[in-house]
Amino acid sequence: MDQGSQKASVTPYEEVLDALSSLITKRSRADPSIKGDRFDLLFDYIKILDLEEPISKLKIIHVAGTKGKGSTCTFTEAILRNCGFHTGLFTSPHLIDIRERFRLDGVDICEEKFLAYFWWCYDRLKENTNDDVPMPTFFRFITLLAFKIFTAEQVDVAILEVGLGGRFDSTNVVQAPIVCGISSLGYDHMEILGNTIGEIAGEKAGIFKRGVPAFTVSQPDEAMRVLEEKASQLDVHLQVVPPLDANLLNGTKLGLEGEHQYLNAGLAVALCSTWLQRTGHLEVTNLQQNSSLPEQFIKGLSTASLQGRAQIVPDRHIDIERSGDLVFYLDGAHSPESMEVCARWFSLAIKEDSQQQTLNYQPQDDARSSNELIQRDSGGRSRKNSTQILLFNCMSVRDPQLLLPRLLKTCASHGVHFKKALLVPNISVYHKVGSHALSSTDSQVDLSWQFTIQRVWENLMQGNKGVDAQSMDAVCEEVKDDTELHLTCVSLEIHEFATCYGPCDWFYTSCGRCAEISQEVNSRHHLKSANVLAFHDAWAEESGHLYFNGLCDF
Numbered sequence: 001m002d003q004g005s006q007k008a009s010v011t012p013y014e015e016v017l018d019a020l021s022s023l024i025t026k027r028s029r030a031d032p033s034i035k036g037d038r039f040d041l042l043f044d045y046i047k048i049l050d051l052e053e054p055i056s057k058l059k060i061i062h063v064a065g066t067k068g069k070g071s072t073c074t075f076t077e078a079i080l081r082n083c084g085f086h087t088g089l090f091t092s093p094h095l096i097d098i099r100e101r102f103r104l105d106g107v108d109i110c111e112e113k114f115l116a117y118f119w120w121c122y123d124r125l126k127e128n129t130n131d132d133v134p135m136p137t138f139f140r141f142i143t144l145l146a147f148k149i150f151t152a153e154q155v156d157v158a159i160l161e162v163g164l165g166g167r168f169d170s171t172n173v174v175q176a177p178i179v180c181g182i183s184s185l186g187y188d189h190m191e192i193l194g195n196t197i198g199e200i201a202g203e204k205a206g207i208f209k210r211g212v213p214a215f216t217v218s219q220p221d222e223a224m225r226v227l228e229e230k231a232s233q234l235d236v237h238l239q240v241v242p243p244l245d246a247n248l249l250n251g252t253k254l255g256l257e258g259e260h261q262y263l264n265a266g267l268a269v270a271l272c273s274t275w276l277q278r279t280g281h282l283e284v285t286n287l288q289q290n291s292s293l294p295e296q297f298i299k300g301l302s303t304a305s306l307q308g309r310a311q312i313v314p315d316r317h318i319d320i321e322r323s324g325d326l327v328f329y330l331d332g333a334h335s336p337e338s339m340e341v342c343a344r345w346f347s348l349a350i351k352e353d354s355q356q357q358t359l360n361y362q363p364q365d366d367a368r369s370s371n372e373l374i375q376r377d378s379g380g381r382s383r384k385n386s387t388q389i390l391l392f393n394c395m396s397v398r399d400p401q402l403l404l405p406r407l408l409k410t411c412a413s414h415g416v417h418f419k420k421a422l423l424v425p426n427i428s429v430y431h432k433v434g435s436h437a438l439s440s441t442d443s444q445v446d447l448s449w450q451f452t453i454q455r456v457w458e459n460l461m462q463g464n465k466g467v468d469a470q471s472m473d474a475v476c477e478e479v480k481d482d483t484e485l486h487l488t489c490v491s492l493e494i495h496e497f498a499t500c501y502g503p504c505d506w507f508y509t510s511c512g513r514c515a516e517i518s519q520e521v522n523s524r525h526h527l528k529s530a531n532v533l534a535f536h537d538a539w540a541e542e543s544g545h546l547y548f549n550g551l552c553d554f
Helices: 003-008 012-021 041-048 052-057 069-082 111-128 138-152 197-207 221-233 261-278 295-303 336-349 400-413 448-462 469-481 483-488 494-498 502-511
Strands: 060-064 087-090 102-104 157-161 179-182 214-216 238-240 311-314 326-331 356-360 373-377 388-392 420-423 530-536 548-553
Touching (some): 012 111, 012 138, 041 052, 041 138, 060 069, 060 197, 060 261, 069 087, 069 261, 069 295, 087 138, 111 138, 179 261, 197 221, 214 221, 221 238, 261 295, 400 448, 420 448
Parallel strands (some): 060 179, 087 157, 311 356
Antiparallel strands (some): 087 102, 388 548, 530 548
């Protein structure tokens, strides 16, 4: 195929993704050599785009934190949308489509509007930037794009999730938010934010603005001292919010699974009630009663949906009349604390004997939101004879020696033990956005990091009764013998993984030896129930791709 034909085959949407890819100029966000990352340049970009006055008119809720800030923002948006407001939500990273980062009234921005707003910003910046004021880098640009979208769409409220840190995050160009929130703090991105919890807290507190009320949740002592000190310096009234009392939901459940979500829900309720009060909508907030929340709050909390956070996805290609099924459990854990929380959720979830589960999955209709609740009868799955499998990947900036022990110990404490472990690499590349840019036939996959993780795993196995070491050795040999098959077939982006196409077949044929498998397509017999818990890595905020770990229970 000649170059002209190749160019003609690129869709308008892929052209946008290629343009975005050109803004990814480095592998590490800590690299100080990139001029486009200078925080002060953001104000130049805002002037170029004539967004100074429009941004100043936005009624913003700004949320930072290490863990739970995305969930908090999602709860917050759902509550205010159910209160009747036109909402804009900016979050990161995206799982499937970059448009997920920009949600209007709870729905991903449509492709038509996205293309129009993208080129409006990109062309103006391209025409007016130079060596001294270079084009903004990837995350800076999409933040500017979010401001353009929300101001042009005249949203009543804009909820902004900080991308990384707070003080120098691109969302922090906001000068006068209505209210700020800090979710749970922990150790992450230490090469950028600092090596102590106090230093990290100081960076997160960088979103505080003079006189603007702020809320946080219970924090480690050192972190809380720093937050209080920063708040005092700026005359910020900082309040600590307890987890939401489940009794206030009138018998309904939170839309996001996991006990930890009550902490995020409590923070979201505080942010919403303060936003309503400070913007003069007192008629909506009747939070003085202790018996229950307002109906709009309950509906928002119970219908909130966020892919990749304690999300349960069924394999839609399983014949439900047969004896087995495959279910994927997706979460974004990538710190020791989050791994523990996620492992607890997974362990409890696979033991539930309910006849019906609320599941999230990506609809095939691109015109619809990428977050949609569906109901599916679980068929009363029995996991009596199940075998647990660990499917694991983390970026090299993470420490598997901190992540894996928390995971194994927590699962073992709930009676969940692993028989096999599979270590997988990433197939996406850091400088490309969109699955069209990926190669599924690259045989030169670097597996050195996976073998490093393998050594960590094997060391843990020597003193951990939670895993069958003999079986683990067999799997490692299996991987060594056929690395291309076993390490690339499951290295999928989260959208491929969540729709259960390739990985299902891989699980059946490669690690499902405990099951009797028919060689005929769509004729799989005597399968035991299987669950896969997948994690993504937050490094993907820069590249736009998600990487995953996973647990599966065969």
